[in-house]
Amino acid sequence: MTMEIDLIFKIAAIGIIVSILNQVLARSGREEQATMTSLAGLVVVLMMLAQKIADLFDLVKNLFEF
Amino acid sequence: MELFWKAAAGVLMAVILGLVLGKQEKDISLMLSMAVCAMAAIIALSYLEPVLDMLRQMEKLGSLGGDMLSVLLKAVGIGLVAEIAGMVCADAGNAALGKTMQMLGTAAVLWLSIPIFNAFLMLIQQILGEI
Structure with a gap:
């Protein structure tokens, strides 16, 4: 179990790129x-x-015995 | 413990990135906050795992019925998921959906606890019958 910091950066980068492309277009x-x-x-x-x-x-299903 | 500091740093970073992103792309900013919520919740639950093991050990020591703890754990799981989902809905500006989500969680927990209420009523009936 790790905190995937790169996922945060990925989503933020996609957001910034999309916003720039959006404005240019x-x-x-x-x-x-x-x-x-x-x-x-x-x-x-x-x-x-x-x-x-x-x-x-x-994880919730496994941990809390659903 | 190292994971906790990492998670805290990640959440703080995501707040700042979300603020920057929120000016242009509100929907992607919301998704960023949802992803970070999911990741932080996964880490919190991984910390809870030994606590649950301890609870199971205590259940064995107290020789409680297996159903009681399982209902309790299910209620905790439903409560956690419903609370997080409700808060995310409220953050997205849809408070009605958030409240409905919390109501859904409450209803599910009440439905789960029917057997316990029934057992409680039976116990009271037994005690009254014996008197």
């Missing part, structure tokens, strides 16, 4: 692509998050 008039980029970033982070939450639920 929005300024150059490509609103649809900006929305799509934002959505893609969201899905990527959601996949990472779902794995972590599944781990937590499994």
